[in-house]
Amino acid sequence: MEQTMKLTLKVWRQKDKNAKGAFESYQADNIDAAMSFLEMLDVVNEKLTKEGIEPIAFDHDCREGICGMCGAVVNGRPHGPRKETTLCQLHMRHFQNNDTITIEPWRAKAFPVIRDLAVDRSAFDRILAKGGYISVKTGCAPDASVMLVSRENSELAMDAAACIGCGACVAGCPNASAMLFVGGKISHLGLLPQGRIEAKKRAVNMVKKMDDEGFGACSNEYECQAVCPKKLSVSNIARMNRDYILGSAD
């Protein structure tokens, strides 16, 4: 059996969007090293419920690192200390007995807190509705083999498309910029021949929406790349800028 641990959690509690939040401290006992971070929170929440304290709200769903629903800033870092790992895939064996762990929601103007650790990321959906697609209707696609895509571009597109839309890049950026998220989608589609036709328009529209939603600018801190659980590279931002400049010049 792996060791069990005793931890102190400092958790951001906030009743709703308009409430003023504050940190609360809770004890987490008998934490098994094989638990995931969210399972640790489950255990704490069950205990709180029995004590008559409302459990900590946090978003999650797949618990296998792919849906992008989970996320919190753990000890100052989005998704916690492990590189390329979502919060749901972070395991307690990476913490030590008697640790104090600070847990807070994504902090960004464009991501208002709705309760405790849960934030509203619908700004991402609104940006994608401005161009994060190829305008093909159902039924009019040619045979899939007609269009060849170089393996290199296909792999780069896949790298960019791996984004799970969790928002860690925004939370990690000192300016709360969404450039890695937006750049990822623009790169994914723009690297493929079928996505080139709309590439410039896409970049202009999505970037404009990103600004309107209140995300910050990029000052080349590369923090987004450092905290991205899916290894998206800042070169996606460069591709976005290229298409944006081309599009703005039109």
Next chain:
Amino acid sequence: MATLNSKIPDGPMKDKWTSHKSKIKLVNAANKRKYHIIVVGTGLAGASAAASLSELGYNVNVFCIQDSPRRAHSIAAQGGINAAKNYPNDGDSIMRLFYDTVKGGDFRSREANVHRLAEVSNNIIDQCVAQGVPFGREYAGYLDNRSFGGAQVSRTFYARGQTGQQLLLGAYSALMKEVGRGTVKMYPRMEMLELVVIDGVARGIVVRNSVTGEISSHAADAVVLATGGYANVFYLSTNAKACNVTAAWRAYKKGATFANPCYTQIHPTCIPVHGDYQSKLTLMSESLRNDGRVWVPKKAGDKRKPSEIPQEERDYYLERKYPSFGNLVPRDLASRNAKFVSDEGKGVGQTGMAVYLDFADSIARLGKKVIEERYGNLFDMYECITGSNGYQEPMMIYPAPHYSMGGLWVDYNLMSNLPGLFVIGEANFSDHGANRLGASALMQGLADGYFVLPYTIGDYLAGSSWGKTAVNHAAFTEAEQQVKERIQKLLNIKGKKTVAEFHRQLGRIMWNKCGMSRNEKGLKEALEEIPKVREEFSKNLALLGSGNELNQSLDNALRVSELMEFSELLVRDALYRKESCGGHFREESQTPEGEAQRDDEKFCHVGAWEYKGAGQTPTLNVEPLEFQEVHLAQRSYK
């Protein structure tokens, strides 16, 4: 016992869909915008349907429980999607994909639906490529295929180990395109809690906003449920935490029949359970079985490290029992056999509920680099969760609930027995029979959403006039009132046990008595135990907070209470079906070698249950299954 009319079109199998399409009624282009359609759920089926319907000109309102439609659980599918493209020139065809799927489903699916599925499989790939789904490609730029889940041809398209994610993001992008155009209105963080039926016709839904708690009604000319499966009835499953049966169960209680609920799929290659606190199980793509060999020690209770067990003391039981398919037997067989060897005391790991999946031979033959290229992400995932290295020692795996083949009954047009209620994707029952083959779920979700429903729903709408119902109809007010009462009732209990404790309790009963192997005695016990859990739930649930705020425990309590009601129907169905077929193994019905024994004389039909009121026993309706093309035969993978 009534017979359900499947409305399968006449004519030869290969022409049914084409001729049906050319005969069904059309809605005039100018009239489409006058119709409102509700789509619940935004997985592959829901998102693709909503986007396609909106492109056609309908007004579409879409609801999902997550914060964004992109999170639906289709996103977690790893392996791939089947299509009969025959790009590798290895002899695949629509006929062969159709045949494999019918046989794989153990002759409990509807032939005509499966044939249509195979037919449109190729269109799906075209559509997805055009949307920018980055499928794996060869160096020359052509699409790559692999063989998957024991198929003898290479017909599976994939996007690394994230095929579900990429297909879902494709469907989501199509959906967001329509949201951008203003013809789809998207309602995230909304949970459907009631179906509204007026004069026998589905007319709308009641939902709860999970951020504010507000209850609201939405009326439409047709309601489409794309709400996924019910594997979370087992508590531990590979499904996402929010997956639930509420929408389907509410439809059932309003008169939609529920077909074959006992058909559940237990996936063989999951990471074993490791503790009581465990909240979910993680699946690893079964493509691992292409190169990994499954074994256990020959001697029960052998606690030696795997490396200390010599070859001659290992039992590669799948290879031994099924020499022609070996480690690639279908999921139901692989899972059941893992259970059997574990029950004999040969299981490995701390709990004894695991078997080895060993790559040593493949690494010796192909080199570690090749294995890493093929499965690197899966080995990483295994290490991330278990802390152990699959290259150095064999992985440990155990089956876990994964998918539900059963679901709401639908006819050939994907409409339930309630006019105006359509059910697509995992939520319906039709295409996978008693066992689903790998890489078929993604295919079915997208087939329903992109290429079937957009046609068949028009046939229904063309025959009905639009906008008959508004939300101020008394049926909506009443439904809202009932929803509010349900919520208040839960909040008033003020007991001592958490929702999760009840859910775990339910899950244990279901897994032990109605899991991979079922018998009459166990099933009858389950039917006695479940009501007791429900009873205690209604008296001793600890639930804090109110209904007018974001309250995740309340969300869960609502879901678990429906799962508990539903679980009885699942067990009842398992008890009724005294044969073994696909994922449903009744111990009383096996061959002398211990294989599943179907009983085609008595059970070659769909069993669809009809609600008869609280406390009443549901009645069974049947749809006889006829096999014209693929001849009924006992499956053999020997």
